[in-house]
Amino acid sequence: MKFRAEFLPMTRRLAWPAALLALLFFTVAGIGRAQESSSRPGDANGERTNLPSSPTAKNRPASIAPMGKPTAPNGPSAALRDVLLAACAQDAGGFSRFLTTRSKESFERMSPAARVALMKRFVLLNVPGKATQEANPAGRPIVRCETPDVTTEMSIGGADVRDNLAFMPLELRDANDSSGENVHQINMGLVLEKGQWRLLSLGLLLLDLPSLEVEWDTAEANANESSALENGRKLAEAVETYRRTYTSLPESLTNLGPVSPVASARGVPGKTASATRENAGLVDGDLAAGNKDGYEFRIIIAGASTLGAPAKYELSATPSVYGRTGKQSFFRDTDGNWHAGDHQGSVGSGADPKIN
16 A cells, blocks of 8 residues: 555654654554444444445546435534545645644644644645545545545545534545555544534544643654754855855855746746855755744854955854744854753853754
């Protein structure tokens, strides 16, 4: 099956907590058996009718629903369908509509990268996809998430509704897997809150984002701090290259950024732009703008002159949001030594402990 672990690399910025990994990688044997016990008592066929039917023909137009009872527009199946559509498109706003109030508050406090990383795990794909929907022969929703590498097909089974709770099986498969040997079965739980169905659980575990928030922030901050030091060193190398090339220091980090493209005339292919003193093409656009991976970067000219080898400079890297994107402030002194210290988000100094 194509959407296995190799299609799910962890984002560089987020070292996932063990608790969240256990929550999200829920496709294990036994969850399917747990869902069967959730059928209503007395429903002799609950074990069969509660499961998704076989996928529909792949070329059926999404606007045509086959025969069967249509999905209620405000029911739990429709809510789960819309969750999967939003997760496929990495639409954070649409996704958050189906989180409980507590989880939504935590979700909206997360960094954009953390929100995207969470949505990826709902469709088992690492890049945004084109989301489409249709219905199976029983009239139940099927969501397809198409990316250049793989298409995931997610079939939603019949809902077992009990008061304000609903449980329903979900099957995930590679749309090109005709054998069905690697189908993943998950039992999804939703709760009726303020008149709307919202996500409650995945598999056997509650989706409780507030309880993971502190651990999540720590994991992301640690990853960002490692990246900040690496990016700071890239900037220092770029500054030295700029100095050798133009015999002076850059006036700002923007001078290190990508070269400006040359527009092509009608009928004439565009030319490759050349590096200049204003746009040296030494770092990417984010670093040149001074904001990357949760950290803000600045260059400080130390002295009256920017000319030649004697010119001195310092670099600083501070967390964009102290405590969430990082705690450590990094500082490069005029001798090229790097220092780190917790300054509550302010710029560090050469008095901080040296780091390798």
